[in-house]
Amino acid sequence: MRYLKWDETLFKNENVFDPDYLPEVLLHRGMQLTALAANLRPALRNSAPIHTLLFGPPATGKTSAIRTIFSELKEYGICTVYIRCPLVATAYKVMARIFECVCNHQPPQTGVSITRLYDSICSKLAEDGKVLVVALDDLNFLEADVANEILYILLKAHEEYAVKIGIVAAATERVMLDMKTGAIFHPDEIYFPLYDESEIRDILRQRVKLGFYDGAMTDEAFDRIVELTAKVCDLRFGIYLLRMAGIEAENRASRRVEVKDVEIVYEGGTKVFLAKSISALNSDERETLKIIYSIKGDVNSGDVFKILKSEVNMSYTRFYEIINKLERLRLIDVVMGRKGKGRTRYIIKKYDPRVMLKALMEY
Ligand SMILES: Nc1ncnc2c1ncn2[C@@H]1O[C@H](COP(=O)(O)OP(=O)(O)O)[C@@H](O)[C@H]1O
Ligand SMILES: [Mg+2]
Structure with a gap:
């Protein structure tokens, strides 16, 4: 039995998925x-x-x-x-x-x-x-x-x-x-604006061409990765998923990356990926994120502030800044909605709460 058989790799050039790999052409820039x-x-x-x-x-x-x-x-x-x-x-x-x-x-x-x-x-x-x-x-x-x-x-x-x-x-x-x-x-x-879904598709497609052998990535798996990347709006996550899904397919000795490979690496990948974003937050910001992801269903920003205030001493201005930062880091989305007579800000969780809370706990 050989544990490291590397004659059957799907990767033409795995370096293409390194975080500091610089493509020759930057698409859409x-x-x-x-x-x-x-x-x-x-x-x-x-x-x-x-x-x-x-x-x-x-x-x-x-x-x-x-x-x-x-x-x-x-x-x-x-x-x-x-x-x-x-x-x-x-x-x-x-x-x-x-x-x-x-x-x-x-x-x-x-x-x-x-x-x-x-x-x-x-x-x-x-x-x-x-x-x-x-x-x-x-x-x-x-x-x-x-x-x-x-x-x-x-x-x-x-x-x-x-x-x-x-x-x-x-x-x-x-x-x-x-x-x-x-x-x-x-x-x-x-x-530098966010890439939209079609731009994400082009950029990831370029990586697939450079990094995988022809036919190694099924269209379905690729589409799923584009969809997941567009949802969190972060190319790094997409590039990471491409590589991990490739490794997953290799591990089961498959000649093609399939949707199931993507699904398998998605949860684990999300956690690793979130850990990085979380490391850019201070303790108040992490606490706010935790409260948001602990609330079931719709999250109203006023409710979050109330809970937070009972735990740490924080001004509304500071709270507002934190919400903006979490939105910018794409850990949450903020939308305006109606509540009774007034307008209120609703917070939308961008990730599976279970995965987010685990990542926060392990930080
Ligand atoms: N236009 C692009 N074409 C190809 N790859 C890109 C493009 N923009 C970003 N990337 C890739 O996405 C990742 C993040 O890009 P980076 O330049 O580090 O972004 P920023 O500095 O704005 O955070 C890198 O792996 C990079 O190679
Ligand atoms: Mg940078």
């Missing part, structure tokens, strides 16, 4: 790519790029767009630094990353102030006569004061050192700028 390229093109003439904010819900292609345009910039010899903000978290670390890229060596471990680091970065840029483009991806995951500090330092470069730096920030939520930073940071905004 022509407008956004053209706009971003136009803002950064001045760098090729050694002029200052236009600061840009890529704004839109998760999994709408913001990171992929940055990586696509950055790889072209690199081909032209432009100095680019890509920073995934949640991993970095302090202004010093961001500056250290930029230092590393620009100066080609690590900054000294201790005893160097952020201003000194910045001095070195700018002197090197001035000396080489180079433009620098910095991507601050998922900027809204930083504490607001950290985000402001980073932006401020980077933006002052232009004035103080006469070097040219372009910033490309990506965010799923607005970053509150303080007065000082707000006065000098006016990025051009490029919006």
